[in-house]
Amino acid sequence: MVNCPKTPPHNINTLVESLLYLKLKTNKCDMTDSSIFIRYNMECLIPPNCSSLTENNGVIEEFNTFTTVFFVQFALVRLIKELLIPLITPVLLTVICCHLWEVYNDCQRDSKSNLPLPPGGYGFPVFGETLGFLIQGKAFFDKRREKFGTLYKTHLLGKPTIRVIGVQNVKRILAGENDLVTAQWPTSTKLLLGDGSLTGSGGNIHNLRKKALFKAFSNTALEEYTKVVQSITKDCIEHWCTKRNILAHQESKSLTFEIACRVLLGIKMNKVEKTELLGHFDTFLSNLFSLPMQIPGLGLYKGLKARTVLLNKIGECIQKKEKHGSCDAFQDALSLLMDMSGTGRLSVTEIKDVGLELLFAGHETTASATVTIILQLTKNKDVVSKIEEELKSFGLSQSNYGDLNLEILNKMKYLSNVVKEAIRITPPIGGGYRKVLKTFEIDGYQIPEGWTVAYSIRDTHELGNELVLNPDKFEPDRWDSLQRRDNEHFLAFGGGRRGCAGKQFALLILKIFALEIVRSCQWTISNINPRMKILPVPHPADDLPATFTRKD
Numbered sequence: 064m065v066n067c068p069k070t071p072p073h074n075i076n077t078l079v080e081s082l083l084y085l086k087l088k089t090n091k092c093d094m095t096d097s098s099i100f101i102r103y104n105m106e107c108l109i110p111p112n113c114s115s116l117t118e119n120n121g122v123i124e125e126f127n128t129f130t131t132v133f134f135v136q137f138a139l140v141r142l143i144k145e146l147l148i149p150l151i152t153p154v155l156l157t158v159i160c161c162h163l164w165e166v167y168n169d170c171q172r173d174s175k176s177n178l179p180l181p182p183g184g185y186g187f188p189v190f191g192e193t194l195g196f197l198i199q200g201k202a203f204f205d206k207r208r209e210k211f212g213t214l215y216k217t218h219l220l221g222k223p224t225i226r227v228i229g230v231q232n233v234k235r236i237l238a239g240e241n242d243l244v245t246a247q248w249p250t251s252t253k254l255l256l257g258d259g260s261l262t263g264s265g266g267n268i269h270n271l272r273k274k275a276l277f278k279a280f281s282n283t284a285l286e287e288y289t290k291v292v293q294s295i296t297k298d299c300i301e302h303w304c305t306k307r308n309i310l311a312h313q314e315s316k317s318l319t320f321e322i323a324c325r326v327l328l329g330i331k332m333n334k335v336e337k338t339e340l341l342g343h344f345d346t347f348l349s350n351l352f353s354l355p356m357q358i359p360g361l362g363l364y365k366g367l368k369a370r371t372v373l374l375n376k377i378g379e380c381i382q383k384k385e386k387h388g389s390c391d392a393f394q395d396a397l398s399l400l401m402d403m404s405g406t407g408r409l410s411v412t413e414i415k416d417v418g419l420e421l422l423f424a425g426h427e428t429t430a431s432a433t434v435t436i437i438l439q440l441t442k443n444k445d446v447v448s449k450i451e452e453e454l455k456s457f458g459l460s461q462s463n464y465g466d467l468n469l470e471i472l473n474k475m476k477y478l479s480n481v482v483k484e485a486i487r488i489t490p491p492i493g494g495g496y497r498k499v500l501k502t503f504e505i506d507g508y509q510i511p512e513g514w515t516v517a518y519s520i521r522d523t524h525e526l527g528n529e530l531v532l533n534p535d536k537f538e539p540d541r542w543d544s545l546q547r548r549d550n551e552h553f554l555a556f557g558g559g560r561r562g563c564a565g566k567q568f569a570l571l572i573l574k575i576f577a578l579e580i581v582r583s584c585q586w587t588i589s590n591i592n593p594r595m596k597i598l599p600v601p602h603p604a605d606d607l608p609a610t611f612t613r614k615d
């Protein structure tokens with residue numbers, strides 16, 4: 064028999080301790096013999112007036128169950144202490160923080176308004192739903208549209224944001240510039256485009272800068288640009304046919320970058336210079352929507368470095384023009400802007416920022432649209448045939464036909480419809496951001512002062528309406544019947560005071576591109592339903608491998 068401790072154990076812990084102590088320290092007790100083990104414990108536990116252990120088999124059995132329960136409990140307590148608490152605590156803390164984050168953001172509503180905030184959520188503290196947006200792209204917005212409808216709250220790029228979809232509501236925001244809303248791009252976009260840009264300005268300053276741009280996109284200027292755009296496009300398509308196998312998206316970017324550099328800034332480059340500059344531009348563009356933190360290695364930091372290189376290049380162009388004038392037979396947009404600065408309207412810093420903005424606004428957007436044109440013409444052979452017919456009717460089917468001009472291009476209605484339908488079905492710019500100047504109401508919800516409102520072109524076009532039926536179908540002919548009610552369903556160029564400054568120039572580039580590929584080459588695409596990425600502009604994830612050959 065083992066000596067009992069002087070005082071019998073009173074509770075679970077002491078009992079377990081004594082059992083373990085026994086197990087580990089005394090060799091007198093054979094642990095495989097449970098009866099000795101139980102007997103020892105019973106002797107320690109049973110009250111002194113209890114007769115003999117052997118006479119209390121029922122008690123022993125009861126105690127047997129009792130110790131089993133103890134051990135199970137003991138194991139459970141250890142499991143909870145050592146495994147679950149370290150795991151559960153962070154999850155619990157995250158849930159609490161997210162809840163507080165929701166409450167904090169909801170408190171930013173306009174308390175003077177009785178209207179509720181739209182449905183939706185703000186994601187994780189500080190980051191909001193930005194990471195989901197950057198990682199999932201279009202699927203992020205699709206899921207929310209499905210869940211919350213055409214008006215919802217979110218937290219993007221450091222700001223509580225309300226996303227608005229639908230022609231009428233979007234038009235209300237576009238028309239409300241300077242009254243209900245003002246331009247508000249994410250901090251990263253603002254820093255990268257600069258204070259001197261149109262995007263970064265509001266009120267009178269914005270009006271002045273925009274007026275200065277009118278001259279760069281007047282009909283006279285566009286007529287001059289037509290020849291240059293056509294010549295660059297023809298050379299480029301010729302090069303595609305010689306090369307045969309191309310990555311259509313990469314090549315389109317190279318084409319529109321060359322057009323933008325040449326026509327907008329008057330920069331002529333060799334292949335090496337172009338590749339180098341395009342590399343900087345890609346870095347600049349891919350970081351336009353990044354977290355607002357200037358930390359080495361992060362997007363914004365890289366984007367700002369690329370911006371410096373690009374601004375230096377534009378600065379060189381300005382200096383050259385100041386010394387030697389324009390080296391081209393035509394006046395590029397930068398020269399026209401510099402003319403305006405002669406009258407004291409734009410400073411050199413503004414011209415540089417606007418120059419960079421034009422390069423940004425005019426090159427990726429049109430590259431995205433040219434890829435859509437290639438893709439849609441591949442899928443819709445009947446559309447190609449109709450363009451060919453129209454070219455024939457204008458006597459333009461031969462690829463060696465001389466210079467195009469603005470008048471002919473404007474007369475080609477079917478070609479215009481094709482271009483328009485391409486940017487309806489895949490709008491190069493998905494939408495815009497604004498800051499709310501005073502609280503207003505949409506569909507019974509408040510859009511609070513100080514918040515960001517993001518209007519969506521892409522979702523609105525995708526949804527269609529009673530006039531735009533079958534919105535996922537590529538139907539250039541739909542514009543014949545809708546022509547006069549254009550702005551009721553076509554938002555690709557935005558609208559109001561902040562509508563696209565380069566709209567006519569963009570249409571010019573795209574019409575010339577569609578015309579030249581249809582009349583001079585044939586092509587095939589290996590994957591006609593590529594996965595699409597939406598940032599910075601929509602483009603196929605595989606860059607659209609294609610094979611081009613000359614028609615003749």
Ligand code: HEM
Nearest residue numbers: 261424425428429491492495555556557561563564565569
């Ligand atoms: C298919 C091609 C293009 C599309 C779909 C497009 C679309 C847009 C949209 C939707 C906006 C308004 C953004 C907002 O509401 O905040 C905009 C603004 C602007 N676009 Fe375009 N754009 C295209 C091509 C161009 C080109 C070629 C240029 C010039 C070279 C250009 C220059 C601008 C400028 C300067 C603004 C700012 C206007 C302002 O803030 O007042 N865009 N564009």
